Amino acid sequence: MAAAAQEANMAVWHDREIRFDVHPNDIKCRSGEFIIDTLSSVEDTKGNNGDKGKLTITNIRLIWHSHASARINLSIGLYCIVTITVRNAKSKLRGSTESLYLLTKSGSSRYEFIFTNLVAGSSAMLNSVVAVHKAYDSTRLYREIRLRSSLLNKGQLRLLPKERLHNRYNGVWNLSSDQGNLGIFHITDVRLIWHAELNENFNVSVPYYQTKTIKIRDSKFGLALVVETTPYSGNYLLGFQIAPEEKLREVHKEITTLHKSYFANPEFGVEFSIEDQQSDQPATRLESKVDDIEILQSREHTDSYATYLTDAGKRDRDPVYSDELGLAIEKLPQGYTLSSLWDILS
Incomplete structure (x- = not known):
């Protein structure tokens, strides 16, 4: 039970999922999350047209909730955003006006959200959302597994901003192939990095953010350090052999300690403040590298999921x-x- 509770506390769904009408506690910032901007007069034009609410922009998601009831809310992870555009929408509170359109994808479902700033003539919402999403998108190494990437420069690890190297271990075998590959292990306060000794481009970077468990298990090569990743990253099992056994247990203890420390106050890598934003250069469109998706406006439905669903991508x-x-x-x-x-x- 204790292990399950600890695993639940480490789970970070906030930037990876879209959730509707969550418990008010889930609207509050989790550890590592901070508020970047708040707009107190925003309408959810698609799902709650005519209902004034507050839009909160954090370093990992957008949160909207109705002023009438905090239980009417949306949590939209920045990872889920595919396209941001500005188009005219029909608002019950402002009539026909320019609104912020978000096309998103969560799992196999696609959703469209329309937000209207009820403060006439303000572009603050668009500028903030685009700029924060861009900052989030440019810091993926903090949060995503990378294989065969440019992680080193002339044998030196490229550290991320705010990342600190704790240890480097030579003679570590990667057990991903039948014969194994000899390489070097780097342990930082944000991630684990392994690369082959003879080819630094044969490498893997595993953020603690995507790490579910770190254990010592038996393998066909003997005792091995096994790293299991989260479902968000594909549930990978990565095995590393470190000799002698005392050193293996020492490395396991070190990584486990850093892993727990990370989740006590996660570093998501997003650095942004409203003061840094240049209001004289408003952004108008941002697209992630995802297949083009055609948007169809849905009709009224009793179920909040259906309200925001788009019909794209179906047969x-x-x-x-x-x-x-x-x-x-x-x-x-x-x-x-x-x-x-x-x-x-x-």
């Missing part, structure tokens, strides 16, 4: 004859009409 529908157009068209999703689609596209 083609069977053709049907349209009396209105006099030709065959793809069958429309339930709740859609041709006139509603024309309204979206116009």
Whole structure:
């Protein structure tokens, strides 16, 4: 039970998932998360049109909650954001006005969010969201596993800002192949790095952020240090052999201590402050490197998930004859009409 509770405390879903109507405690910043900007008069135009709320921008997610009830809320991880654009939307509180459109992906589902700043003439929301997402996107090494990357320069480890090297161990075998590969192990306060002695480009970088367990287990090569990664990174099992056994246990203890210390106050790598933002250079569009996704506005639904779901990425529908157009068209999703689609596209 204690191990399960500890594992739950280490789980970081906040930047990797989209959650609806979470418990108010989950709206609060977790360790390592900090607030960058807050806008107190923002409408969730797609899901709660006409409802004024607060948008909070942190270093790992966007949080919106209704002023009427904190239980009506959204938590949108920055990792999930695919595209940020500005387009006209129909707001019950401001009428037809420019709004912030976010196209997102979480698991196999795609969602669209529309936020309208109720303060007329302000571009603060767009500028802050784009700038923070850019800062998040440029610091992926803090949070993502990397294989065969440019981790070293002439044999020297490229340390990340705020990263500190704790130890370096020679003669460490990577057990990913049948014969194993001899290399060098670097242990920092943010991640584990291994690279082959004869080829520094044959390497792996594993952030503690993506590390689920670190154990000593038996393998066909004998006792080995086994690192298990989280489901977000593919549930990998990485094995390393360190001799003698006393040294193996010493390294295991060191990494376990650093791993626990990391999750007591995680370093996500995002550095940003509103004062650094140049308001005279407003951003207008930002896209992540993901396949283009067509957005379709959904109709009203009773379920909050369905409200924000987009219909992109699904299989083609069977053709049907349209009396209105006099030709065959793809069958429309339930709740859609041709006139509603024309309204979206116009």
